[in-house]
Amino acid sequence: MTNKIQYGFYFDATRCTGCKTCQVSCKDRKDLPVGINWRRVYEYAGGQWNQNGDGTVSQDVFAYYTSIGCNHCSEPACTKACPTGAMHKRREDGLVLIDAEICIGCGSCARACPYDAPQIDNDKGIMTKCDGCYERLAEGLLPTCVESCPQRALDFGVIDELRAKYPDAIEPNIAPLPSTEITHPNLIIKPNRNAKPTGDKSGQILNWAEV
Numbered sequence: 001m002t003n004k005i006q007y008g009f010y011f012d013a014t015r016c017t018g019c020k021t022c023q024v025s026c027k028d029r030k031d032l033p034v035g036i037n038w039r040r041v042y043e044y045a046g047g048q049w050n051q052n053g054d055g056t057v058s059q060d061v062f063a064y065y066t067s068i069g070c071n072h073c074s075e076p077a078c079t080k081a082c083p084t085g086a087m088h089k090r091r092e093d094g095l096v097l098i099d100a101e102i103c104i105g106c107g108s109c110a111r112a113c114p115y116d117a118p119q120i121d122n123d124k125g126i127m128t129k130c131d132g133c134y135e136r137l138a139e140g141l142l143p144t145c146v147e148s149c150p151q152r153a154l155d156f157g158v159i160d161e162l163r164a165k166y167p168d169a170i171e172p173n174i175a176p177l178p179s180t181e182i183t184h185p186n187l188i189i190k191p192n193r194n195a196k197p198t199g200d201k202s203g204q205i206l207n208w209a210e211v
């Protein structure tokens with residue numbers, strides 16, 4: 001199945017300050033309960049200080065932020081794993097959505113997604129996930145996370161148009177994100193100057209309690 005168009009996100013890691021306004025504005029608009037964050041801002045950091053033995057020190061410490069929701073992937077692992085068809089890719093714009101009427105809350109999509117995008121609502125027994133703010137798109141508006149970012153680090157639109165608009169952006173094979181080979185995400189990133197490649201072991205996510 002091919003989509004008529006394919007929506008996606010742009011993220012500028014040189015602008016993001018890790019303020020999490022995108023994460024909070026999404027949570028507020030979608031009225032998400034404690035423990036569910038459709039957009040998450042990861043702080044990835046590493047390096048160390050070294051005594052040089054001559055009274056001086058040197059360092060290679062680094063830190064940068066990655067704001068991530070659902071990438072409405074071209075080869076979504078979530079839809080392939082869903083046994084009921086509740087998780088589906090919309091033909092008209094490539095958004096990956098959940099039909100709550102037929103979701104049985106089995107969690108297969110969440111286990112399959114390498115971006116941790118689907119998150120279960122245990123009270124309702126159904127999976128939840130970034131829906132690209134499709135109801136805002138229908139009104140000609142951008143997703144809430146994009147419009148709320150005070151740094152203008154996020155953008156959303158037809159992914160081919162985003163690629164033309166942001167020629168410095170690259171495919172997101174950047175730690176702590178997984179290889180793009182798995183799901184072909186519709187996300188492009190302008191990397192932070194400290195960006196490490198996918199699979200990097202020199203850093204770690206520091207803010208698990210916040211995501």
Ligand code: SF4
Binds near residue numbers: 029030069146
């Ligand atoms: S696009 Fe909408 S649903 Fe997705 S993270 Fe942004 S605000 Fe949340």
Ligand code: SF4
Binds near residue numbers: 069113114117185
């Ligand atoms: S990011 Fe995860 S949930 Fe979203 S479309 Fe890709 S595989 Fe599915």
